[in-house]
Amino acid sequence: MAAEDLPSEFDVVILGTGLAESVVAAACSRVGQRVLHLDRKSYYAANWASFTFNGLLTWIQQHHESQPEEVQDWSSLLQEGEELIYLSTSDSASISNLQVFCFTSEEDEEEEAQSPDPPNTTEEETVVDDEDAVKETPETESADSKDEETKEKPEESADEEEAGQASHLEGEEPKADKPCPSTAQSQSEATRKKISYAQLVKEGRRFNIDLVSKLMYSRGSLVDLLIKSNVSRYAEFKNVTRILTYRHGNVEQVPCSRADVFASRQLSVVEKRKLMRFLTSCLEETEEQHAYNGRPYLEYLRDQQLGDNLQHFLLHSIAMVTEDTPTEVGLTSTRHFLRCLGRYGNTPFLFPVYGLGEIPQCFCRMCAVFGGIYCLRHSVHCLLVDKDTNRCKAVIDSRGQRISCSHFVVEDSYVAGERKKVATPTRFLSRAVLITDASVLPSDSDQQVSMVTVPPIAAGSPAVKMVELCPSTMTCMPGTYLVHLTCQSVGSAFEDLSPVVTRMFHTPESHDQEKCPSVLWCLYFNMADGSEAEVEGHDLPSNMYLCSGPDGGLGHDHAIRQAELIFQKILPEDDFCPPAPNPEDIIYDGENTSPSAGEEERGGTEERQEGEEEEEEEEEEKQNLQTEE
Amino acid sequence: MSMEDYDYLFKIVLIGNAGVGKTCLVRRFTQGLFPPGQGATIGVDFMIKTVEIKGEKVKLQIWDTAGQERFRSITQSYYRSANALILTYDITCEDSFRCLPEWLREIEQYANNQVVTILVGNKIDLAEKREVLRQRAEDFAEAQSMLYLETSAKESDNVEKLFLDLACELIREAKQNKLDNNDTAPMPGEGKTISYLSCCSLN
Numbered sequence: 001m002a003a004e005d006l007p008s009e010f011d012v013v014i015l016g017t018g019l020a021e022s023v024v025a026a027a028c029s030r031v032g033q034r035v036l037h038l039d040r041k042s043y044y045a046a047n048w049a050s051f052t053f054n055g056l057l058t059w060i061q062q063h064h065e066s067q068p069e070e071v072q073d074w075s076s077l078l079q080e081g082e083e084l085i086y087l088s089t090s091d092s093a094s095i096s097n098l099q100v101f102c103f104t105s106e107e108d109e110e111e112e113a114q115s116p117d118p119p120n121t122t123e124e125e126t127v128v129d130d131e132d133a134v135k136e137t138p139e140t141e142s143a144d145s146k147d148e149e150t151k152e153k154p155e156e157s158a159d160e161e162e163a164g165q166a167s168h169l170e171g172e173e174p175k176a177d178k179p180c181p182s183t184a185q186s187q188s189e190a191t192r193k194k195i196s197y198a199q200l201v202k203e204g205r206r207f208n209i210d211l212v213s214k215l216m217y218s219r220g221s222l223v224d225l226l227i228k229s230n231v232s233r234y235a236e237f238k239n240v241t242r243i244l245t246y247r248h249g250n251v252e253q254v255p256c257s258r259a260d261v262f263a264s265r266q267l268s269v270v271e272k273r274k275l276m277r278f279l280t281s282c283l284e285e286t287e288e289q290h291a292y293n294g295r296p297y298l299e300y301l302r303d304q305q306l307g308d309n310l311q312h313f314l315l316h317s318i319a320m321v322t323e324d325t326p327t328e329v330g331l332t333s334t335r336h337f338l339r340c341l342g343r344y345g346n347t348p349f350l351f352p353v354y355g356l357g358e359i360p361q362c363f364c365r366m367c368a369v370f371g372g373i374y375c376l377r378h379s380v381h382c383l384l385v386d387k388d389t390n391r392c393k394a395v396i397d398s399r400g401q402r403i404s405c406s407h408f409v410v411e412d413s414y415v416a417g418e419r420k421k422v423a424t425p426t427r428f429l430s431r432a433v434l435i436t437d438a439s440v441l442p443s444d445s446d447q448q449v450s451m452v453t454v455p456p457i458a459a460g461s462p463a464v465k466m467v468e469l470c471p472s473t474m475t476c477m478p479g480t481y482l483v484h485l486t487c488q489s490v491g492s493a494f495e496d497l498s499p500v501v502t503r504m505f506h507t508p509e510s511h512d513q514e515k516c517p518s519v520l521w522c523l524y525f526n527m528a529d530g531s532e533a534e535v536e537g538h539d540l541p542s543n544m545y546l547c548s549g550p551d552g553g554l555g556h557d558h559a560i561r562q563a564e565l566i567f568q569k570i571l572p573e574d575d576f577c578p579p580a581p582n583p584e585d586i587i588y589d590g591e592n593t594s595p596s597a598g599e600e601e602r603g604g605t606e607e608r609q610e611g612e613e614e615e616e617e618e619e620e621e622k623q624n625l626q627t628e629e
Numbered sequence: 630m631s632m633e634d635y636d637y638l639f640k641i642v643l644i645g646n647a648g649v650g651k652t653c654l655v656r657r658f659t660q661g662l663f664p665p666g667q668g669a670t671i672g673v674d675f676m677i678k679t680v681e682i683k684g685e686k687v688k689l690q691i692w693d694t695a696g697q698e699r700f701r702s703i704t705q706s707y708y709r710s711a712n713a714l715i716l717t718y719d720i721t722c723e724d725s726f727r728c729l730p731e732w733l734r735e736i737e738q739y740a741n742n743q744v745v746t747i748l749v750g751n752k753i754d755l756a757e758k759r760e761v762l763r764q765r766a767e768d769f770a771e772a773q774s775m776l777y778l779e780t781s782a783k784e785s786d787n788v789e790k791l792f793l794d795l796a797c798e799l800i801r802e803a804k805q806n807k808l809d810n811n812d813t814a815p816m817p818g819e820g821k822t823i824s825y826l827s828c829c830s831l832n
Binding site: 353371377 | 675696702738
């Protein structure tokens with residue numbers, strides 16, 4: 001770590017680099033506040049972080065042996081009229097019940113098909129093992145059948161492909177996004193042999209495994225903020241390419257856009273007509289809908305005479321609610337889903353390339369660009385509070401330095417429980433992360449990003465949201481898929497989610513499921529659900545604001561709303577994240593002695609850019625109409 | 630879209646300890662200025678310069694660390710879609726040279742495999758204060774299969790050459806890739822920024 005001391009005076013000190021804190025940091029810095037942003041960890045984004053495979057293993061290890069820091073006595077730094085509030089030194093409370101399973105052999109089974117890498121990652125020889133290495137027969141079989149399937153892939157046309165897979169699949173596959181031929185090829189080569197644990201470790205840096213699993217609603221508050229603030233330029237995004245659901249033991253595609261509905265082969269003509277009529281009608285509020293207020297959405301759907309198929313899609317996959325959700329709530333989420341369709345693709349969702357952990361970092365970069373100071377592996381041990389005004393005047397950092405500030409924003413796990421107003425017993429989320437060897441619904445493109453809704457598999461079980469990511473999202477190595485499962489905790493993560501995993505995937509515990517993707521490695525854990533945490537109202541100084549950790553919602557609205565609220569408390573008069581100037585538009589004063597070889601680029605692009613955006617906006621509107629009609 | 634005014638676009642990212650002259654190199658190259666006025670970098674994300682190489686227009690987008698290197702807190706996302714990295718140290722500061730292995734670890738962890746890395750020893754105008762011998766740096770660069778160049782942002786020595794050489798190398802690689810057509814691994818940059826994400830893919 002740098003030996004340099006931090007400056008000792010700031011307007012806003014922010015502790016924790018989760019999404020909400022990072023957005024507050026960017027917003028404050030953007031309007032000229034002097035921001036110091038710290039995190040006690042060596043990585044960004046706290047419980048919003050993503051890790052390489054090896055990084056995740058380290059994270060798991062650290063949670064098994066979490067060591068509270070020693071509390072030091074800083075009372076010597078107190079000044080007249082001040083009192084000390086110590087922050088919590090351990091943050092182990094937010095993560096619990098970690099369980100790891102490895103279902104693949106430790107070492108390579110035989111001479112493996114080298115994944116086609118540039119030489120610098122593959123130069124070390126992989127350990128070659130004999131045939132008799134640990135392996136289970138069903139897994140070998142499934143690997144073989146996949147072999148056949150993938151070998152033909154690159155050459156065949158999409159239609160043949162579908163026919164070829166019919167034996168594997170129940171549901172039909174409406175034409176999905178354009179397949180990427182180049183990546184398909186690498187995929188097929190890599191899946192020929194089952195990937196060993198050694199390979200996962202060796203290719204570990206190709207993984208970016210998120211601790212949270214969320215998607216970005218294309219008209220949600222995060223996407224709007226990324227666009228408004230120009231923070232979007234720091235990241236790249238992919239469309240979620242399809243919505244799937246698990247039903248009667250099968251994975252099916254949910255037709256959600258107009259194009260999907262028409263292309264769908266699992267819906268009858270009558271169903272198609274009914275679905276289109278329903279989707280159009282529910283966009284407007286009607287008397288009929290009001291009559292169902294307070295009554296279950298399921299009842300409303302039933303009375304629309306939609307039939308089982310459509311009812312399932314609408315309830316579980318489009319509204320993504322449970323059977324007892326009130327109609328008005330169900331309709332609101334249905335409308336949100338529909339409004340987000342067609343802005344960027346034919347599902348309502350985007351996913352950031354390299355994982356969700358990028359997003360908080362992007363806001364941190366924005367903060368830094370506007371002068372914010374960043375220091376990881378650095379914490380605040382206590383606050384100095386003015387007894388009369390109950391305001392935090394300064395903080396003492398982990399090196400005993402006194403840093404004065406006008407506002408202090410902190411992630412809630414840094415604050416001891418007794419000072420927090422905890423309304424209800426803390427809720428938890430159950431999470432599972434799987435590395436698998438195939439998609440839950442293979443299709444003509446192996447680069448699908450899928451959102452899968454899994455309704456409760458038994459009475460009392462939670463509804464599970466599953467996101468399956470392909471290698472082109474840069475979150476997993478070629479030949480694998482990264483699958484995230486999330487639900488509200490009923491029991492431990494393992495109790496809640498392993499029944500779903502054994503049903504939908506092939507694991508040593510599952511029976512008769514050779515056709516399902518094999519789980520190579522998986523992790524279960526519980527994470528505190530941040531959705532109930534409050535920004536204010538705690539036994540804390542009045543200029544101190546709490547940010548919650550990740551919530552269980554699919555989108556990011558909770559964190560963004562929280563950040564905006566905190567920003568407005570700190571700077572009620574200022575604009576929240578106004579657009580940062582486009583670097584191409586900045587005109588520097590001073591003499592330009594541009595060297596002869598190059599031609600300086602400056603100015604002049606702004607108008608064009610704006611024009612484009614307007615066009616885009618218009619086009620979006622058109623799209624909307626098309627979708628919603 | 631606005632992609633028509635150049636043949637290539639490359640993202641070049643500067644890294645290295647605080648105070649080695651990263652910002653000075655960028656400002657010297659893009660604006661011909663030295664020293665860059667203080668505070669001028671506030672709010673500036675990256676600098677753009679379009680150069681012409683053998684008749685082809687190459688747009689260089691050059692990113693600076695925004696000060697996050699000061700306390701070793703660079704975001705991983707900073708490295709993500711870089712085509713080239715300029716790893717900079719100060720020839721008059723042994724310490725900045727000793728930190729290079731640490732920077733290389735970060736590169737290996739977060740940057741794309743195909744990234745072109747060049748090692749730059751800056752401040753050769755202060756020859757009398759030199760602490761790191763040229764030979765040592767050359768050996769180190771060779772061992773890590775990096776290019777090596779010594780520059781002075783102040784005197785404008787080799788600054789132009791640094792960026793133009795990089796641009797040439799990047800063009801060469803881009804052509805090679807196209808030729809081999811073996812971009813089997815999904816390349817960074819395959820995703821799209823929100824503003825470029827097609828809103829017309831509804832079929």
